[in-house]
Amino acid sequence: ILNVEQSPQSLHVQEGDSTNFTCSFPSSNFYALHWYRWETAKSPEALFVMTLNGDEKKKGRISATLNTKEGYSYLYIKGSQPEDSATYLCAHASGGSYIPTFGRGTSLIVHP
Amino acid sequence: DTAVSQTPKYLVTQMGNDKSIKCEQNLGHDTMYWYKQDSKKFLKIMFSYNNKELIINETVPNRFSPKSPDKAHLNLHINSLELGDSAVYFCASSQDERLEAAFFGQGTRLTVV
Numbered sequence: 001i002l003n004v005e006q007s008p009q010s011l012h013v014q015e016g017d018s019t020n021f022t023c024s025f026p027s028s029n030f031y032a033l034h035w036y037r038w039e040t041a042k043s044p045e046a047l048f049v050m051t052l053n054g055d056e057k058k059k060g061r062i063s064a065t066l067n068t069k070e071g072y073s074y075l076y077i078k079g080s081q082p083e084d085s086a087t088y089l090c091a092h093a094s095g096g097s098y099i100p101t102f103g104r105g106t107s108l109i110v111h112p
Numbered sequence: 113d114t115a116v117s118q119t120p121k122y123l124v125t126q127m128g129n130d131k132s133i134k135c136e137q138n139l140g141h142d143t144m145y146w147y148k149q150d151s152k153k154f155l156k157i158m159f160s161y162n163n164k165e166l167i168i169n170e171t172v173p174n175r176f177s178p179k180s181p182d183k184a185h186l187n188l189h190i191n192s193l194e195l196g197d198s199a200v201y202f203c204a205s206s207q208d209e210r211l212e213a214a215f216f217g218q219g220t221r222l223t224v225v
Contacts, residue, residue, distance in 0.1 A: 031210045043202060044155070046213030087153060093210035099145070099167060100210065102155045 004092045006103035013080050014111050020076045021106040023090030027071035034091040034100055035064055035075055044089060047075075080110040115139050118203050118217035125193055126225055132179075133188045133220045135203030142207060144186035145214065146178060149200040158201075161186055190222075198224045 005024045013019050025033065032051045036044040048057040053068040061078045077084055087107045091100035116137045125131050137144060143162040147155045159178045160167040166178065175191045190197060200221050204214040 034213050036213070038153075043216035043218050044214075046215070049211065049213050051211065089155070099157050099160045100214075101157070104152065104154050 004090060004101050004103040006088075006090060006106050008106060009104070010107040010109070012109045012111065015080060015082060017080050017110075018076065018078045019080055019108065020074050021088065021108075023073045023075070023092075023103055025071050025073075025090075025092035026094065027069060029095040030068040030071075030092075031095050032093040032100070033066055033068075033073050034093070035073070036089040036091065038087040038089055038105065040086070047088075075106075077108070080108070082110045082112050084108060085110045114218075115215050116203055116205055116217040118201075118220050120220060121218065122221050122223075124223045124225060127193055127195060129193050130189070130191045131193060131222075132190070133201055133203075133222070135186050135188070135217055136184055137203075137205040137215070138184065139205060139207075139215060141205035141215070142183070143205060144180070145204045145206075146186065146188050147202040147204065147216075149202060149219070151199075155202065158188075159186075193224045195224050198222055 007022050034049050035047040037047050038044040048064050050066040055066040057064050063076045066073045087105040089105045091102045093100040119134045145160050146158040157169050158172045177189045179187045200219045202219045203217040206212045206214040
């Protein structure tokens, strides 16, 4: 059973649109939530590590929020650009597991 | 300098062979991992290893084994390769597996024919 769910599975937007997607995870025994950006033919690169309920992180036009009580995190991209096209992965670490479990990712395609 | 490097990048081999994929990190991290990327691009953990503990995903066949000659290396050995082993394998490392994001290698595409 995959207990880290990401939605939507894929997303097509136009350049300049703002977009967001969701990562859901078990709320019990939460430890950390990681976001990664994975471009085609490259390896995943870390965006954020979030640990506290209510955390908000920002990197340029990309930001993320965290709700550990209800078990979700949102990733936002403001003014999407074609170079934002990638798969965005989240990974959840709990107190009972040393190793973060990855979701299946959201594939974002930004059309010029 | 590449932080996490894997060799080879591509590996084509016949069924039944034994092969290894090497991984080296120059970040001074304590923990290294091997992931398998399935056909739907899902990253599935195979092993996590630091100088204290090896954690094995119980679904990984025992034909797969990690070997760590030192803290900077975690090689993946695969015995009696099967067609279903064809995939992209990623090595990664992190300082703290839960609190620190992992740095990934560029992946090794294994094709078993």
